[in-house]
Ligand code: B12
């Protein structure tokens with residue numbers, strides 16, 4: 001711990017001023033900079049934590065600029081100051097499609113002020129469409145496609161040795177005005193991956209109580225990955241495109257890999273003993289692809305003696321029987337999140353979800369029997385969706401009665417099957433419109449004519465707030481309360497409950513008596529959902 005990071009410029013901390021160059025002030029190899037639009041996300045920048053953890057093992061010096069100011073401008077300025085202070089040779093940026101404009105603006109600002117700094121960009125959007133980042137006069141020097149650890153290390157070591165970085169596999173670059181992609185790099189063995197570099201950020205900032213991680217119940221919660229990749233191919237998801245961008249087409253490298261359990265347990269140990277999290281959430285693309293994986297994880301966790309409660313993201317076809325759910329519950333699992341998407345068999349087929357409505361019934365019934373909370377993710381605006389399809393989803397939800405429902409509006413993100421099939425070429429200038437909260441009509445996939453924004457708000461209210469009080473709290477199991485009472489952060493929890501106690505009735509009254517204002521409320525909250 002203790003390395004100076006830009007977390008020190010968080011406005012919420014009393015020692016919140018940038019450091020001067022007194023720590024040495026020399027240049028470092030790479031500074032990773034979190035997108036100014038993600039500065040207040042409850043999710044840590046996992047991509048940079050993994051990259052930093054890996055390259056550091058090989059003597060590459062790096063830091064993570066992770067400011068937490070409220071405005072994008074403040075965050076951008078803080079990052080620029082951090083570059084001035086640390087003088088990195090490379091700056092690493094990460095971009096989704098939705099923050100493409102923000103990340104591009106940051107890159108231009110970096111190049112303008114520090115023309116000698118080289119910029120490497122990775123993550124979902126550069127992986128699925130490197131050309132968005134490589135054009136004449138553009139600020140990005142190299143795109144890393146897919147899994148980044150091996151490629152980034154190669155880039156920095158090759159560059160340091162004064163050799164030609166364009167020979168490296170897994171990248172894209174601009175040559176004579178044309179985008180050139182080098183051969184795809186093999187996926188790494190996750191035992192070489194090592195631990196995320198938590199010492200590079202202020203983890204305590206992420207340990208604040210919030211209800212967005214273990215969804216809808218207030219927790220101080222760490223997020224962990226036990227593996228990478230997913231063998232399914234849902235039409236709305238670019239996960240395969242991201243990870244396959246790194247696998248050889250000829251060998252069809254395995255799409256799902258697991259970290260060694262001892263690495264996972266060591267990370268969980270630090271979650272509880274060092275960072276004082278009370279809960280953790282497994283954010284694998286799909287947790288529990290095989291029953292063996294679940295059993296091994298639960299056995300190792302029980303053996304570790306750690307006491308955090310946890311939840312995970314999985315699929316209804318991975319919930320195979322009551323016995324395996326009991327094993328999970330016995331190991332501290334309190335909630336499972338499922339992408340059930342729709343109650344219409346026709347929609348499930350179009351989505352290529354690989355699940356049936358019956359499997360959803362069964363999975364929810366088994367969870368209920370086992371006493372595990374259920375979180376159902378629903379998608380509206382699926383291709384060719386009719387009002388009858390929506391009705392079937394209502395019926396499914398009424399029947400399975402999830403503990404909590406989350407509703408999203410399908411968007412044709414680049415890299416997805418839906419993008420190729422329905423969206424064709426969305427100009428990169430329009431990526432920021434790909435919003436699931438306030439979806440624009442131009443990305444309508446549904447056949448019905450219902451207004452997408454109103455539909456979204458209607459469903460959100462119908463399933464999210466049923467009562468005068470935050471439903472998440474009312475449905476929390478007793479082991480949750482036991483955990484809260486025994487937590488060293490019990491006062492922080494109390495403050496959070498009191499805040500929700502006041503907020504929820506206010507939201508309820510607004511919904512009941514000021515329906516036309518509800519849309520405005522949704523508009524205003526779009527940037528704060530899932531943020532501190
Ligand atoms: C977890 C997750 C989230 C989390 C956390 C995000 C976070 N902090 O990373 C939350 C819930 C916040 C989230 C939100 C959204 N997400 Co999301 N998310 C994911 C998910 C499931 C896993 C990402 C992850 O953390 N993987 C583990 C880490 C270690 O891997 P990684 O991030 O890919 O990083 C590796 C490589 O990409 C590469 N790399 C990444 N960055 C960099 C940078 C450099 C310099 C280098 C060299 C390499 C590199 O190296 C890393 C290590 O190998 C992916 C699906 C998937 N499986 O990829 C979707 C995914 C990335 N999300 C997606 C989308 C669309 C969104 C939203 C826009 C959805 C929405 N409208 O609300 C928002 C955008 C929020 C934002 N502006 O940041 C899309 C992206 C599509 C696209 N073309 O951009 C994906 C692919 C899923 C999908 N629907 O298709 N997401």
Ligand code: SF4
Nearest residue numbers: 230232234237239285
């Ligand atoms: S939505 Fe989940 S199950 Fe479907 S392809 Fe993406 S990661 Fe895999």
